[in-house]
Amino acid sequence: MNPDILRERQNATFDIEKLTNILDGGAERTNRRREIREVLVLNDPDFDYGTPTSLPTMILKLREYGISDPVEINWYKSMYWGTGREALGLHYVMFLPTLYTQCDSEQFNKWVPLIIGTYAQTEMGHGTHLRGLETTATFDPATQEFVMHSPTVTSIKWWPGGRNPLFLPLIFLSIPLSASLFDLFLSGFALPTCSGIVIGDIGPKFGFDAVDNGYLKLEHVRIPRENMLMKYAQVKPDGSYVKPLSSKLTYGTMVFIRSLIVGNAGIVLSQCCTIAIRYSAVRHQSEIRAGEAEPQILDYQTQQHKLFPLLATAYAFLFAGQYMIDTYNRISGDINQGDLSEMPELHALSAGLKAFTTWTANTGIEVCRMSCGGHGYSRSSALPDIYVEFTPSCTYEGENTVMMLQTARFLMKSYRQVQAGQQLSGAVSYLNKVHHRVMAPQAVSSQLDLNLNTLVDLYEIRAAMLVELAAQSIQQESARGKCQEDSWNNSTIDLVRASDAHCHYMVLKMFRDKVDQIEDPGVHSVMSTLAHLYAIHGMGNFTGDFLQAGVLTGAQVPSVSKCLKGLLAEVRPSAVLLVDAFDHHDKMLNSVLGRHDGNVYEAMFEWARSSPLNRTEVHESFHKHLKPLQAKL
Numbered sequence: 001m002n003p004d005i006l007r008e009r010q011n012a013t014f015d016i017e018k019l020t021n022i023l024d025g026g027a028e029r030t031n032r033r034r035e036i037r038e039v040l041v042l043n044d045p046d047f048d049y050g051t052p053t054s055l056p057t058m059i060l061k062l063r064e065y066g067i068s069d070p071v072e073i074n075w076y077k078s079m080y081w082g083t084g085r086e087a088l089g090l091h092y093v094m095f096l097p098t099l100y101t102q103c104d105s106e107q108f109n110k111w112v113p114l115i116i117g118t119y120a121q122t123e124m125g126h127g128t129h130l131r132g133l134e135t136t137a138t139f140d141p142a143t144q145e146f147v148m149h150s151p152t153v154t155s156i157k158w159w160p161g162g163r164n165p166l167f168l169p170l171i172f173l174s175i176p177l178s179a180s181l182f183d184l185f186l187s188g189f190a191l192p193t194c195s196g197i198v199i200g201d202i203g204p205k206f207g208f209d210a211v212d213n214g215y216l217k218l219e220h221v222r223i224p225r226e227n228m229l230m231k232y233a234q235v236k237p238d239g240s241y242v243k244p245l246s247s248k249l250t251y252g253t254m255v256f257i258r259s260l261i262v263g264n265a266g267i268v269l270s271q272c273c274t275i276a277i278r279y280s281a282v283r284h285q286s287e288i289r290a291g292e293a294e295p296q297i298l299d300y301q302t303q304q305h306k307l308f309p310l311l312a313t314a315y316a317f318l319f320a321g322q323y324m325i326d327t328y329n330r331i332s333g334d335i336n337q338g339d340l341s342e343m344p345e346l347h348a349l350s351a352g353l354k355a356f357t358t359w360t361a362n363t364g365i366e367v368c369r370m371s372c373g374g375h376g377y378s379r380s381s382a383l384p385d386i387y388v389e390f391t392p393s394c395t396y397e398g399e400n401t402v403m404m405l406q407t408a409r410f411l412m413k414s415y416r417q418v419q420a421g422q423q424l425s426g427a428v429s430y431l432n433k434v435h436h437r438v439m440a441p442q443a444v445s446s447q448l449d450l451n452l453n454t455l456v457d458l459y460e461i462r463a464a465m466l467v468e469l470a471a472q473s474i475q476q477e478s479a480r481g482k483c484q485e486d487s488w489n490n491s492t493i494d495l496v497r498a499s500d501a502h503c504h505y506m507v508l509k510m511f512r513d514k515v516d517q518i519e520d521p522g523v524h525s526v527m528s529t530l531a532h533l534y535a536i537h538g539m540g541n542f543t544g545d546f547l548q549a550g551v552l553t554g555a556q557v558p559s560v561s562k563c564l565k566g567l568l569a570e571v572r573p574s575a576v577l578l579v580d581a582f583d584h585h586d587k588m589l590n591s592v593l594g595r596h597d598g599n600v601y602e603a604m605f606e607w608a609r610s611s612p613l614n615r616t617e618v619h620e621s622f623h624k625h626l627k628p629l630q631a632k633l
């Protein structure tokens with residue numbers, strides 16, 4: 001083991017295993033995750049990663065082992081495929097969950113065990129604006145069929161991932177009977193026997209290469225009436241339409257996956273922090289004091305400033321992901337029982353946190369890559385591949401700006417309710433104080449109050465202020481004679497800013513609540529330090545907001561920076577141990593820089609030598625192209 005890494009792991013001030021257990025949701029979950037990793041994948045003689053049979057092997061193994069819990073599926077897949085995506089991601093995270101949540105019992109029993117599918121909602125002309133989707137599904141009572149049709153070039157289904165060229169069960173979103181509503185259809189087409197279908201691949205993408213994203217054009221293709229997913233809405237044999245309790249129930253799968261993406265952003269950021277911090281512990285470069293040995297780059301304050309706030313953010317997002325999934329499970333359970341009262345809040349929370357966490361993690365991956373210098377740009381680091389695979393999460397499952405505006409819609413509605421004298425509960429209850437003006441900034445002392453509860457309060461006041469400013473912008477636009485829609489559009493910068501601040505407050509609050517639950521003194525101490533670092537780093541990035549909210553004075557601003565530097569120094573001794581607690585296996589991380597043993601240089605040389613370009617002393621292209629050319633010169 002590299003001596004630097006070895007030294008970093010001595011004198012631990014907290015129990016790493018206990019922290020790993022907290023991240024997994026308990027020791028039993030850690031044991032189960034490791035069982036899946038060690039027994040069901042790594043030590044499975046059939047484990048054949050990287051071969052053409054990998055995908056079918058994985059599917060059969062998941063069924064053989066009876067793994068159906070989404071989190072356990074993700075554990076198995078991420079061990080099997082490492083940090084990359086695989087062609088069936090969409091089947092597991094969208095197609096199956098849609099069948100689970102939108103099929104009636106007969107359909108569920110008929111389809112779920114048997115098929116692999118994709119989710120074809122987006123069209124060439126519309127991905128965000130679902131009410132603009134053009135694909136039609138017209139019911140023909142005479143034949144008890146729906147006629148599926150792509151009326152325009154912009155209605156061609158575009159992007160469905162994992163498009164299977166031979167058999168095409170897919171979930172469709174189409175406009176059946178009325179433009180305002182659309183429903184889900186399962187369409188099993190066996191190509192090429194089924195006429196009226198034009199299918200293909202949309203062509204090379206920025207990345208996401210393991211997933212074949214396709215296109216699908218339908219020309220009056222008929223499917224049985226029974227293929228409409230009928231848990232919430234039905235078309236009866238006589239053609240009558242039974243509306244769902246809410247037209248937004250059709251959007252349920254997107255809320256589910258957005259909820260998953262929150263925790264996934266934490267996982268991806270934790271992978272990158274593991275790579276960058278372990279590498280920074282073994283990389284020596286330049287000098288701090290003339291004549292002395294080159295220091296570990298982790299001892300540069302700027303390197304700590306790049307990486308340690310991201311380390312704190314990774315923990316924050318992992319805890320936010322746990323909260324999000326628990327909240328999703330609770331509220332979707334209520335929805336299943338017909339109680340839709342918290343559906344708007346679930347939508348607003350999942351939409352906002354999906355955007356907030358993916359934007360932050362997307363930027364953070366690049367900071368981790370650049371903090372590793374040239375070796376960070378090598379594919380051997382795994383960081384370029386992680387970035388390429390993660391960055392579309394800011395676009396898919398709801399483009400982030402649009403998602404932030406959905407959260408803003410909920411915040412504005414909540415603000416108006418408070419103005420009308422209603423008492424709010426849940427995540428927006430802090431807006432009650434705005435109305436009663438108890439949001440007045442606390443007596444701001446000359447010293448920064450570092451109590452975590454106080455910091456959460458300051459973020460709450462900042463969010464409330466920005467919500468109020470956005471609402472006032474809309475009111476001012478209306479007062480200038482603008483219609484409601486234009487008043488909204490002319491305030492969308494403020495609205496996104498308010499949603500971002502609301503999400504930032506929510507994430508810090510979840511972090512603080514999780515820290516409060518930690519009983520082990522050593523783990524509590526180090527997590528409290530990270531939560532402080534997350535809060536203070538945010539105050540440094542958004543100082544203007546806190547000044548504008550009146551919860552920070554100009555005189556206190558220097559102490560924010562001073563406090564930040566102190567916290568970076570406090571985290572330094574535990575940095576490698578904190579990434580060890582993420583428990584990312586070398587085989588899954590697939591990074592020469594992030595190896596657990598820290599033996600980077602030897603591994604990098606071996607990695608380079610294994611490159612196809614080094615298979616022969618002289619590359620065949622010399623003999624094929626250059627040598628004949630030289631002979632002519």
Ligand SMILES: CC/C=C\C/C=C\C/C=C\C/C=C\CCCCC(=O)SCCNC(=O)CCNC(=O)[C@H](O)C(C)(C)COP(=O)(O)OP(=O)(O)OC[C@H]1O[C@@H](n2cnc3c(N)ncnc32)[C@H](O)[C@@H]1OP(=O)(O)O
Pocket residue numbers: 070071073074089090092093094119121122127128129130131161248251252254255257260261264343344347395396397398399402406409410413
């Ligand atoms: C096992 C796996 C584990 C881990 C995996 C982790 C991560 C996964 C990683 C990768 C996943 C793999 C591949 C991903 C591939 C991506 C697949 C896709 O992209 S599928 C397509 C996704 N498309 C979208 O998300 C479309 C976005 N657009 C919309 O959702 C809607 O058009 C809109 C923007 C919300 C607007 O909808 P609409 O116009 O109908 O609504 P209004 O804005 O007018 O608002 C009206 C009213 O409705 C409420 N509302 C809107 N949406 C919802 C909802 N979903 N739920 C509840 N309520 C909703 C809205 O709040 C308004 O309410 P009101 O204010 O009127 O009370």
Ligand SMILES: Cc1cc2nc3c(=O)[nH]c(=O)nc-3n(C[C@H](O)[C@H](O)[C@H](O)COP(=O)(O)OP(=O)(O)OC[C@H]3O[C@@H](n4cnc5c(N)ncnc54)[C@H](O)[C@@H]3O)c2cc1C
Pocket residue numbers: 090119120121122125126127128129158159160161208213392395396397398399400401402405
């Ligand atoms: C890798 C990848 C995989 C995908 N897989 C699938 C899949 O399997 N199935 C599927 O159905 N789809 C899939 N998609 C499509 C994806 O869901 C859409 O791309 C996404 O919903 C964004 O919609 P859009 O492309 O129409 O972008 P647009 O909405 O056109 O966004 C373009 C710009 O317009 C802005 N904008 C749009 N509306 C508003 C508004 N109301 N207010 C302010 N600004 C606005 C956006 O902020 C953005 O800046 C995938 C996409 C990617 C990148």
